[in-house]
Amino acid sequence: PDSSWLASLRPDWHAGAAVRLSAFRVGTKATGSRPGADTNSNGAGDTFCAGFLAALLWRKPFLTLEEAAKAASLAALWRVDTALRASPNHISMNEIVLRVASGETDKYPKCNADFNEEG
DSSP, X not given: OOOHHHHHHOTTSOTTOOOOOOOBOSSOGGGTOOTTOOBOOXXXXXXXXXXXXXXXXXXXXXXXHHHHHHHHHHHHHHHHBXXXXXXXXXXOHXXXXXXXXXXXXXXXXXXXXXXXXXX
């Protein structure tokens, strides 16, 4: 398929570029959850895709490809973490973008590629 539509939206994102990130860890106070929270992956992929598309189209601030992936991952975390999902204080996409753009999410606990917790 022709990728020229992407170049018209985000000329700083190059066709074929890839990003690999660790997932945010479920059940951590840093994300607003509670230790020991359960996971429910129903809808996680849909939420990730929607978060990524929203980040792609976001204008202020513009996000890099890596930041867009982080924003999508954080959106999916709020779907997967049962404590966050049940929270009355839902996070908006605007808040997600601001947290990612400020670097706040760099401090959030993550899992490594082998799904083991980082030390």
